[in-house]
Every structure is written in C-alpha cells, then in structure tokens.
Amino acid sequence: MPNGAQALMKTLVDAGIEVCFTNPGTSEMHFVAALDSEPKMRAVLALFEGVATGAADGYARMADKPAATLLHLGCGLGNGLANLHNARKGKVPVVNIVGDHATYHVKYDAQLQSDIETVARNVSPGFVRTSQSTEALCQDAAEAITTARGLPGQVATLILPADVSWGEGGTPVIVPAQPQAPVAGDDAIQTAAEAIRSGKKTALLLGGQALREPALLAAARIAAHSGVTLFAETFPTRIERGAGLPPVERIAYLAELATLQLSEFDHLVLVDAKAPVSFFGYPGKQSYLVPDNCTAHTLSTPEQDAAASLNKLAEALGAAGAEPRLQAVGRPGLPKGKLTAEKVCRAMGELMPENSIIVDESITSGLMLNAMTAGAPRHDMITLTGGAIGQGLPNAVGAAIACPDRPVFALIGDGTAMYTIQALWTMARENLNVTTIIFNNASYSILNVELERVGAEEAGAKAKSQLDISGPVTHYAQLAQSMGVHGVRVRTAEELIKAMEYARAHPGPHLIEAVVPESLNGVKRKVLPWLLKSLPSLPRPLTKALKKKIAP
C-alpha cells in the first residue's frame, strides 16, 4: 500500500504531470522520497521558489500542460508568488504542491506555521485546498489538476500536511480527460459578423489561445476576406510568429500609443482577450483605452475555444476559403560597431534559428525586438504577462525542459535579471539549451521614463538614486560563470555575433552580457513624455510615423 506521497506522485504522473520544480524543506520530505518511486516524474531543483514557479509557468506555456511545483509552507509559496501571478495573468496551468506541518502540529504555532491558504488565494482563486487525510489526498489532487488544466488554465494550490503525506493508505486517482471547450455561441458570432460587415472600421484583438497558429490562420482569413485589422494583446502568454505565419500588430505598452492604434476603429472584437487598459493609471490620463466611439464585442471568452470560434466566424462571413496573408522571410542584416540594444535585437533577427523560443523580458532594451524578428524563421515568443519582473530566466528554464530540441533565447534586462538570477544554476545543472542575453545598461531605465511620465517633477537625488543600479555595476558574465554557465561580456556587435555563434555551436547554457547604453536616455527620455502628450493634437500620418519610430 503506498503512502500518501507515493499515491500522489502516481496520480500526477498518470495525469501527464511529469515534471516537478522543487525547493523542498522538512515538511516535504516524504514527497521528496516518493520521487524515486515514480520513474516518469522528472524533478528539477531550483535554488529560489521564484525560479521554481516561473519555470513551471514557462514549461506549461510550451508543453501545453501543467508541471507541478513543490514549495515549503507559506514562506516558500510567498517567495514564488510573483511568478505565479504572471502565470495567473497569462491563464497558464500550474499545480502547486505546498508542504505544511503535520495536522496535529499546527496548534503549537511553530516557527514556520503561517496561513498558507491566504497566501495561495491571491494567485489560485479557483482552487486552494488543504488536504485533510491520506484517503482524500489523491481526489483533492485530481480536482486541483482538473482546475489547473481547464480553459482558461489556472494556478491550483494543493496544501499537503506532512502526516497526510506520510500516512499509509493512499489510493491513486485517474483524472478524467478535459472536456472539449465550447465554441462561441451563435449570438456572439452574429454580432461580430454584423460589425465586420457594417463597413465600419473593425479590428480583432487576439489574446491567449488566439495567438497560436490555428487561431491566427483563421483570423488572417477573416482579415484577408473582410479587411479587418489584427491586433495582439500587449503581453502575450505565447505568440507564434515569424515567416510563414500571419503577422499581428501588438497593442503598445505606452497607453498613449495604444490609444493611437485604436483611435480609428468603430468596432473592436475581442478573442480570448480583455479590452485594453493602461498598465498604470497616470494623472489626467485614461485607464480604459477603447475609444469612446468604438464598441467592444466579445467573440469568445477565455473559457471558449478561440480557434474554433474564429473558424466559425470565418464560415459565417464566407471567409473560410480566403488566402491568409503570411509574413514573408526577411532578416534585418548583421549589426556592426559599438553595441546598442537595438543592435542586439538586430543580431537576434539575423541569427536566430528556426523554431527558436524567445523569452522576452528585455524591458526598454527590447523596443526594436518585434520589428527586428518579424521576418525571422518561425518561432514562439513568451512575454511578461503579469508585469512582475523576474519571470524571464525561470521561464526559459521551463521552456527548455518542455522543448529540449528547440533553442531558447532569454532576453533579459539587467535589473530584472537580479530577481531570479539563481535560474542560471538550474540551467547549468540540467544542461539546458538556453542562451541568455543580459542587457547591461546599468539602470532601471524604464523607471526613469516612468518618473517623467507620472509628472513627479520634484524628484531629487535621493529619488533618482532609487532607480540607478550603476554603482556597483554587476558583472553578469562572472555571475554566470560562478553558477556553472559559460558567460562572456561583449561591447561590440562583432563580439556579440561571435558569442552567439559560439553558443550555437556548443549546446548547453550560455550567458552573453551585452554592455549597452539605455535605449531611452538623455534627450529622448526628456522629449518622450512631451511627445506622448502632444500626439492627439498632431496630424495622423505624423503620429503613425512617430509610433513606428518609438515602438515599431
């Protein structure tokens, strides 16, 4: 008869959960011991819980099924919260197993005792449960798994008291297959079709599952047939793009630019996407970015099958046979000379192999990334769905484990890199095919931009020093080497290209530290808020050109 932990392990594996990202403690020891009872379960140690949770997020984005995490009580879960938040916002399935004190030990309020459920609820509103007995454990796990991998994907948290884990009499449970997701109803299809046929300017806003190839192709057929514009949400969970796939314009991060993108439309049809809102509220500026004269319609919700709904809409419009416009091949050419962030993006566009996975957490250094990689061979891009930085390096770990045959590139700001730098150690230990490029601009550059944008004009030296990470300047290549990852620091395009070619020729993890100036510095930074403010009063062709220049 297996104990609770062994039965749980079997339940997970039978449900297709074959990777567990762990950072264990004493209360999880029976679960740790049970890892050896289940050969199909891969256990991957992370040295910080934020790495474990971010890796589970990245894994699920690429594997299209959840991984498990193993976390140590409320404090361990709390350390992993930011990346679980990113997973929640990205509608990504994750199954957290959080160890807890033995049930009889709780009343003594020992050192690590805390309210785990309260910590969990923030990121797993759909499922938080403390399993009460070894007999009930696997059924609890089955419900957690079912919640996590439904549509939309969710973070589910199963709290596992130590005595429930070590207790005898666990019974594995077979988790039922997920039911087919429903398709958009006839009313939603008709409303969207009417908007599109009205002759008024209409755009489809694609998010979540709608940024994957089958949905993109259906949307592109509609675009080709009916002349609608295709937009993608600002921070896609995973977007399939590049040569041979339909190109989609992302809604800009800067609210002023997003407003500009949406300003000419009378109808906005949402497909697994929320109506766009500003990332933050700014004094005197709009939060809701859909223009007053534009009507938002929902074609399909996150609970529904986006691709099937778009295909149904295409049928209704007579667009099913239309030829979708596909992105042509186009590499931007190699950069030369002293390195800038834009040149790093150019080198990516020129050199990245087919089927690459780009994890983008480059913040201001990636302003040109989309434009430079648009015509590169087909690839996936993963982005910062919940705005909580420290996602990229852990996501890259998970993506590389989900897709061992695909090259993974993690493009990371220097500030964000330091949140979860321990991910490098896991990359080395697991020998993962990840090439990390750190943009070392020695600054929280975006926050300097935001300082100007929020209009906090009285900011003095003490304020500015909170946004400055230039003293000391971190040496990321040395950090990488200290954790067993091959690392080089580069200052010219030629050195960068050499390092990228070296990384390609030598499988395993690499880190390239690109020393670059801030993309938005000096005059550009001063002028940007003023420019954004004046956009509404400028002639339209000029504003479009400016948008292209600032965030193509």
Ligand SMILES: Cc1ncc(C[n+]2csc(CCOP(=O)(O)OP(=O)(O)O)c2C)c(N)n1
């Ligand atoms: C968890 C979390 N903490 C803090 C922030 C605020 N924040 C946003 S961007 C940023 C700094 C980014 O710096 P870097 O990665 O160097 O990119 P750069 O702005 O230089 O391009 C910070 C601290 C956040 N978004 N999430």
Ligand SMILES: [Mg+2]
């Ligand atoms: Mg920086």
